[in-house]
Amino acid sequence: MNQSYRPLSFSLYLNYFVHGIGVIILAQNMDALAARWGSIADVAWVISMLGIGRLIVLFVSGKLSDKYGRKPFILLGIVTYISFFIGILMSPTSTIACIFGILAGIANSFLDAGTYPALIEAYPDSASTATVLLKAFISAGQFLLPLFIGFLISTGAWYGWSFIIAAAILLINLPLIMKYSFPSMNPVKEAKEEGTSTKLASWIPKSKWYLEGICFVIYGYISQATFYLISQWLTKYGASVAQMTDIASRALMSYYSIGSLCCVFFTAFITKKGIRPITLLVVYTFISTISISGLYFIPSGSLAPILSFIVGFSAAGGVMQLGLVMMTEMFPKGKGTMTGVFYTTGSIASFTIPVITGYMADSGINSIMGLDAAIALAGFVVACIIYIRYNSVMKEKPAENQIAA
Numbered sequence: 001m002n003q004s005y006r007p008l009s010f011s012l013y014l015n016y017f018v019h020g021i022g023v024i025i026l027a028q029n030m031d032a033l034a035a036r037w038g039s040i041a042d043v044a045w046v047i048s049m050l051g052i053g054r055l056i057v058l059f060v061s062g063k064l065s066d067k068y069g070r071k072p073f074i075l076l077g078i079v080t081y082i083s084f085f086i087g088i089l090m091s092p093t094s095t096i097a098c099i100f101g102i103l104a105g106i107a108n109s110f111l112d113a114g115t116y117p118a119l120i121e122a123y124p125d126s127a128s129t130a131t132v133l134l135k136a137f138i139s140a141g142q143f144l145l146p147l148f149i150g151f152l153i154s155t156g157a158w159y160g161w162s163f164i165i166a167a168a169i170l171l172i173n174l175p176l177i178m179k180y181s182f183p184s185m186n187p188v189k190e191a192k193e194e195g196t197s198t199k200l201a202s203w204i205p206k207s208k209w210y211l212e213g214i215c216f217v218i219y220g221y222i223s224q225a226t227f228y229l230i231s232q233w234l235t236k237y238g239a240s241v242a243q244m245t246d247i248a249s250r251a252l253m254s255y256y257s258i259g260s261l262c263c264v265f266f267t268a269f270i271t272k273k274g275i276r277p278i279t280l281l282v283v284y285t286f287i288s289t290i291s292i293s294g295l296y297f298i299p300s301g302s303l304a305p306i307l308s309f310i311v312g313f314s315a316a317g318g319v320m321q322l323g324l325v326m327m328t329e330m331f332p333k334g335k336g337t338m339t340g341v342f343y344t345t346g347s348i349a350s351f352t353i354p355v356i357t358g359y360m361a362d363s364g365i366n367s368i369m370g371l372d373a374a375i376a377l378a379g380f381v382v383a384c385i386i387y388i389r390y391n392s393v394m395k396e397k398p399a400e401n402q403i404a405a
Contacts, residue, residue, distance in 0.1 A: 015077065016111070020145075049105065053101065053106040066334045070117055070118040128277035216323065222349075232354065242304045262313055279387075285314070285379045292373045324339060
C-alpha cells in the first residue's frame, strides 16, 4: 500500500490513551463520586458495569465490523465514550451512573472491533508491533491520570476536570478520524488494482476452528485471567504474604506497570529484528509461569519487586495482543469477528476471576497466587500447542516474492 497511515494510526492510538484513562477514572475519583452518590459501594457497582457493557456487544460489534467496515465502529466508540465522561458528571445517583458505566464498556468494545483490525490491515507486515503499541498508550493514560488527579486535589480544583479533559481529547480527535481513509478490507482486490502478485494475498490458511480456534479462545481467557488476577491481588500479596510495609506493597504495582510498559517497546524492537511473534507468545507465557510460581513458592519482600516487574513484562506487556494477531493471521477472513471472539473470552475472565478469588481469599492470599501460577502454566501448554499448529499450517504460505502466473 502506497498510502501512509501514520496520521490515522496516531489518532487510533490517541483513542486508547483516553481509554486507559477511562478504565481507571472512576476508581481514581472514588472519594468524590462516593460523596455524591452515597458510598464507596455505589462507585464500585458503577465500575462493574464497564465489564457488562463490554461483554454484551463485543462479539456482535466484531462481526458487524467485518460487514460494514472499521471506521463506523471507531466513530461510535468515540461518541459513546464522550457520552460516558459527560454522563458520569451529570448523574445524580449511582443508578443513573450505571447506565453510563455500561456505555463505557460498549465504547471499549466498539473501539476494539474497529481499531485492531484496522491496524492489522494497515500494517500487515508488522501487525504485532502496531497492535502492541496500543498497550503503551493505555499504560500512558493510566500513568498520567493519577498524577493529574493528585494535582487537582492538591490545588483544590474540581475533580470533574479529569472527565472534561478526557472528553475534549476525543472530541478533537473525532473529526480527524472522520476525514482519514482506512486500509482496504479486501487485500486481494487491492493487489489486483495495483498490478501486483495476488498469490500471497489470495492465500487462505487451512486452519481448523475446532483445533486452532478453540486454542485461541482458551488462550484469550487465560492471558486475561493471568494478568487480571495479579493486578487485583499483588498489593494484598505484598502486605499479607511477603510481609512488606503498606508503601512497599503498593509499590509492587508500580514495578508491575513499568515492566508492562518496557515489554511494549521491547516487543516492538525485537519483532522488527525478525523475531517471530509466535515465538514471543511461547517465551513470554513461559516467563510469566516461572515468575508467578516464584511469587507463590518464595514469598520474599526483597524478591517480590523483581518478580513483579518480570510478571508485568511477560504477562501484561502485550502478550494478549500478540495472541490476537496470531489468531487473525490464521483466520484472516473475519478479523473483526476474531477480535470479538478473542476479547469476549477475556471479558468472561474479568467476571469469573474475581468471583473465584473472592472465595479463595479466606484460605489465604498465597493460595490465589498459586491459582495464578496454575493458570499461567495452562497458558504455556496452550501456547505450545498454538506454536506447533501455527508452524504446521503457515508453512504452506507462499513466499512473498513469488509471482503469480
